[in-house]
Amino acid sequence: HMDQEGSDMIDAEQFGAGEYIQAYFNAGGTYKNPGTYLWFNARTPYQQAGQWGYMKVLPSGDRSILPLGKVKPKGVKTASQPSEEEKSASKAVSDRLSMR
Numbered sequence: 001h002m003d004q005e006g007s008d009m010i011d012a013e014q015f016g017a018g019e020y021i022q023a024y025f026n027a028g029g030t031y032k033n034p035g036t037y038l039w040f041n042a043r044t045p046y047q048q049a050g051q052w053g054y055m056k057v058l059p060s061g062d063r064s065i066l067p068l069g070k071v072k073p074k075g076v077k078t079a080s081q082p083s084e085e086e087k088s089a090s091k092a093v094s095d096r097l098s099m100r
Contacts, residue, residue: 028057 040052
């Protein structure tokens with residue numbers, strides 16, 4: 001939220017039907033603020049069609065939400081440190097957005 005101390009305003013990225021965005025960012029923004037964050041498409045018809053959701057950021061070390069054990073949903077990674085490739089991709093996106 002732009003009025004919350006320590007939070008950042010982020011840029012917008014376009015994507016259309018059948019496309020997706022892989023966003024790599026630090027949970028809770030630069031300052032790793034725990035909380036429940038709402039993301040959404042700013043256009044109401046798209047929100048109503050399902051382009052919105054919540055992202056829950058827990059305090060560092062909190063174990064109240066645990067991995068599913070041996071069950072792993074297809075296509076979903078459990079929380080982990082980003083790989084060097086992911087860090088590089090994230091930096092490239094950050095650099096591109098900061099040039100706007």
